[in-house]
Amino acid sequence: MERNEFIKSLGLGVAMVCTGACFSACGKKSDSPEPDKPNGGGIPSGTSAKVDLSTQLLTIGASMVVNSILFIRTAAGNTASSFVATQAACPHQGGALSFIQASNYIQCGLHSSRYTTSGSILAQPSDGGTTSALKIYPITIAGNILTATA
Ligand code: FES
Numbered sequence: 839m840e841r842n843e844f845i846k847s848l849g850l851g852v853a854m855v856c857t858g859a860c861f862s863a864c865g866k867k868s869d870s871p872e873p874d875k876p877n878g879g880g881i882p883s884g885t886s887a888k889v890d891l892s893t894q895l896l897t898i899g900a901s902m903v904v905n906s907i908l909f910i911r912t913a914a915g916n917t918a919s920s921f922v923a924t925q926a927a928c929p930h931q932g933g934a935l936s937f938i939q940a941s942n943y944i945q946c947g948l949h950s951s952r953y954t955t956s957g958s959i960l961a962q963p964s965d966g967g968t969t970s971a972l973k974i975y976p977i978t979i980a981g982n983i984l985t986a987t988a
Pocket residue numbers: 928929930931932933946947948949950951962963964969
């Protein structure tokens with residue numbers, strides 16, 4: 839092989855490697871979340887929130903948001919099964935969720951999607967979009983302190 843031919847073949851090889859690397863990089867999907875679903879309305883894993891049951895959530899149907907977790911008292915007594923802890927932001931586009939005691943469901947203030955207290959979807963968003971089920975967080979109770987951890 840002549841010197842000129844060798845250099846030309848080397849240049850062609852380098853060009854093929856660079857092109858392949860470019861196509862590979864261009865083909866990757868973005869790691870960023872969908873702009874309209876920041877974290878699916880959820881919160882970072884490991885996030886926890888506490889409620890003092892001696893002064894808060896005293897009556898059935900009472901609800902409150904602490905540290906982006908929506909707490910709902912669903913029954914009498916201070917056992918874990920008397921409460922629900924779920925995300926306070928809607929999975930659709932992050933609207934604020936609240937418990938509607940009279941209807942016994944969770945509703946989004948932005949597009950009116952509705953969920954059961956176990957997180958299932960009762961109604962899709964009014965804007966024609968789709969939502970997903972709510973995350974339900976485990977609860978522990980120690981003394982009067984209720985803790986939910988995402
Ligand atoms: S943000 Fe909740 S239904 Fe759209």
